Amino acid sequence: MMKRTDRHYRFFMRQITKHTLLYTEMLTTGAIIHGDRQRLLGFHEDEHPIALQLGGSDPDETAEAAAIGEDFGYDEINLNVGCPSNRVQKGRFGVCLMNEPQTVARAVEAMRDAVDIEVTVKHRIGVDDRDSYEEMLRFVDTVAAAGCRRFTVHARKAWLQGLSPAENRNVPPLRHDEVHRLKRERPELTIETNGGIASLDECTAHLDAVDAVMLGRTAYREPYLFADVDRRFYGDDSPVPTRHEVIRRLFDYVAYWTEERDLSLNHITRHYLQLFRGQPGARSWRRHISENAWRDGAGVHTLREALELVPEPQEESAA
Ligand SMILES: Cc1cc2nc3c(=O)[nH]c(=O)nc-3n(C[C@H](O)[C@H](O)[C@H](O)COP(=O)(O)O)c2cc1C
Numbered sequence: 001m002m003k004r005t006d007r008h009y010r011f012f013m014r015q016i017t018k019h020t021l022l023y024t025e026m027l028t029t030g031a032i033i034h035g036d037r038q039r040l041l042g043f044h045e046d047e048h049p050i051a052l053q054l055g056g057s058d059p060d061e062t063a064e065a066a067a068i069g070e071d072f073g074y075d076e077i078n079l080n081v082g083c084p085s086n087r088v089q090k091g092r093f094g095v096c097l098m099n100e101p102q103t104v105a106r107a108v109e110a111m112r113d114a115v116d117i118e119v120t121v122k123h124r125i126g127v128d129d130r131d132s133y134e135e136m137l138r139f140v141d142t143v144a145a146a147g148c149r150r151f152t153v154h155a156r157k158a159w160l161q162g163l164s165p166a167e168n169r170n171v172p173p174l175r176h177d178e179v180h181r182l183k184r185e186r187p188e189l190t191i192e193t194n195g196g197i198a199s200l201d202e203c204t205a206h207l208d209a210v211d212a213v214m215l216g217r218t219a220y221r222e223p224y225l226f227a228d229v230d231r232r233f234y235g236d237d238s239p240v241p242t243r244h245e246v247i248r249r250l251f252d253y254v255a256y257w258t259e260e261r262d263l264s265l266n267h268i269t270r271h272y273l274q275l276f277r278g279q280p281g282a283r284s285w286r287r288h289i290s291e292n293a294w295r296d297g298a299g300v301h302t303l304r305e306a307l308e309l310v311p312e313p314q315e316e317s318a319a
Contacts, residue, residue, distance in 0.1 A: 001025055001216055001217075001220065002025045002026055002083075003025075004025070004220055005024075005025050005220065005271075006025065006267075006271075007042065007043050007044065007047065008257070008267060008268040008271055009220070009271040010022045010024075010043065010047045010050065011044050011046060011047060011250075011253060012223065012246075012250065012268075012271050012272060013219070013223060013226065014046050014047055015241060015246045015249050015250065016223060016224060016226045016227050016240065016241070016246060017226040017227070017229045017230050018230055018236065018238070019049075019229070019230050019233075019234040019236060020226060020229055020230075021049050021050070021051060021075075021076075022047060022049070022050050022051070023050070023051045023052075023053050023078060024041075024043075024050070024051070024052050024053050024074075025053065026053045026054070026055045026080045026083055026094075027040055027041070027052070027053065027054060027055065027065075028054070028055045028056060028091065028093070029054055029055065029056030029058070029061040029062055029064070029065040030056070030061070030091075032054070032065040032068055032069070033061060033064055033065055033068070037068065037072075041068070041069065041072045041074075042072070043072075043073075044253075045073070048073075048075060049075045049076075050074055050075055050076075051074065051075060051076035051077070051078045051120070052066075052069040052072075052074040052076070052077055052078065053078045053079075053080050053122070054066065054069075054077060054078070054079050054080065055080045055083065055088060055091070055093045055094060056079075056091075056093050056107065057092050057093045057097055057100075057103050057104070057107055058107070059106045059107050059109070059110035060110065062079065062107040062110055062111050063107075063110035063111050063113065063114035064114070066111040066114050066115045066119065067114045067115055069115075070114075070115040070116065070117050074117065075117060075118075076117055076118045076119070076120060077111055077115060077117060077118070077119050077120070078119075078120045078121065078122055078152070079104065079107060079108065079111070079119070079120070079121045079122070080093065080094055080122055081093075081094065081095060081097045081098055081104055081121055081122060081123035081124070082094065082095050082122050082123050082124045082154045082158070083095055083165070084096075084127075084158040084159075084160060084163070084165055084168045085165045095123070095124055095127050095158045095160070096127065096160060098123060098124060098126060098127045098130070098139055099127060099130060101138065101139045101142035101143060102142060104121065104139070104142070104143050104146075105142050105143050105145065105146035106146070108121065108143055108146040108147060108148045109146040109147060112146070112147045112148075118149070118150065119147070119148060120148060120149075120150040120151070120152065121143055121148050121150075121151050121152070122151075122152040122153075122154065122194075122214075123136075123139065123140075123151065123152075123153060123154070124153065124154045124155075124156065124157055124158050125153065125154075125155060125156060125157045125175050125178055125179075126157040126158075127157060127158050127159075127160060128157075128158075128159060128160055128161075131157040133178050133181065133182075136153075136178065136182065137182065137185070137186075140182065140186065140189070141186075144186070144189060149188075149189055149190055150189070150190040150191075150192070151182075151189060151190070151191055151192065152192040152193075152194055152212075152214050153179045153182065153191065153192065153193055153194065154194045154195050155174050155175050155176045155178065155179050155193050155194065155195040155196075156168075156169075156172040156173060156174050156175060156195055157172045157175075158172065159171075159172065169217075174195050174196050176193050176195070176206065179191060179193040179209075179210060180193070180206075180209035180210060183209060183210045183211065184209075190211045190212070191210045191211055191212075192210060192211060192212035192213060192214050193206050193209075193210045193212075193213055193214070194213065194214035194215070194216065197213055197214075197215050197218060198218050199218075199225070200225065200228060200229065200232060203215075203233070204232075207233075220271075220274070221274055221277070222274060222277055223271075223274055223275055224243055224246075224275055224277070227240045228240070242312075242313075243275050243276055243279065243310075244307060244310070244312050246275065247272065247275070247303065247307050248307075250272075250303070251300050251303065251304070253268075254268055254269075254299070254300045254303055255299065255300045258298070258299045258300065259299065259300075264293070264294060264298070265293040265294075265298040265299055265302055265303070266293040266294040266298070269289045269293045269302075269303060269306075270289075270293070272289065272303075273285075273286050273289060273290070276310055279310070280310070280311055281309055281310035281311050282310070284306075284309035284310065285306050285307075285309060285310050288302075288305060288306040288309055289302070289303075289306050292305075292306075
């Protein structure tokens with residue numbers, strides 16, 4: 001999620017779930033081709049499985065960016081056909097491409113020619129007045145004919161005029177039933193639904209109808225919800241670290257980035273603020289980090305101090 005998630009968020013989430021597919025935020029093909037690749041694309045090998053999400057539509061550029069992503073070791077390239085921001089509309093990528101299924105198909109084809117890893121597409125139900133199920137199906141069929149086998153559908157349309165990006169994530173109603181129908185009518189494709197999913201029980205319910213679910217805001221707001229994901233959805237019964245253990249396992253990582261890479265602690269720990277959500281001590285945790293992580297000299301000791309403010313449940317510390 002742009003302006004929200006980054007490699008430090010993903011490394012944090014990997015302490016909680018080993019199997020969930022993680023994505024980069026959308027990166028434009030131009031940034032990847034012309035920008036600081038190591039900064040934009042670098043990731044820790046523990047972050048696998050990880051998909052690189054591209055914003056773009058020009059076949060040569062999407063192909064080049066996809067190849068760069070493959071060289072960096074990404075497991076999958078995902079094309080964003082869901083983002084409604086103005087900047088994105090001007091660049092002719094994101095959700096406005098729902099009006100141009102052939103353009104998306106050409107980009108997918110070019111990327112598939114350029115890489116061996118899977119190429120997938122994230123899109124919406126529709127855009128503006130073109131939001132019928134039939135139109136979405138036509139979009140999916142056109143892109144599937146170019147070789148895309150997996151589609152993640154944000155189950156609401158976008159209005160290109162009049163709604164801000166944030167409103168476009170909340171105002172148009174969710175229409176998960178149309179994503180379920182898509183799976184029924186195109187069983188050979190892998191179909192994932194996304195939008196407003198707030199609990200693992202809701203995931204289970206959707207999984208009766210589709211192949212997978214994607215969680216955005218909930219994954220950021222409630223990271224520890226994922227503690228039960230590996231057991232419940234991937235059949236992996238390995239013990240999951242407690243919240244305290246998650247943080248202790250991050251000490252070396254935090255020390256490396258703050259001491260050897262000179263990164264401000266704040267860039268890393270802002271992603272940890274919600275870990276103790278709903279637990280005793282959550283406020284002290286958040287406050288200590290918020291008040292101190294941006295200061296000069298903040299480091300792993302700051303994180304240790306914050307952790308000491310959160311009572312460790314007896315059964316947890318014995319685990
Ligand atoms: C701050 C923010 C940034 C986002 N950035 C991206 C992005 O880079 N790529 C993307 O595919 N979706 C992005 N989204 C949309 C989410 O991935 C998701 O489709 C949408 O929020 C609906 O799902 P949710 O209710 O589970 O969050 C973003 C959402 C938010 C709130």
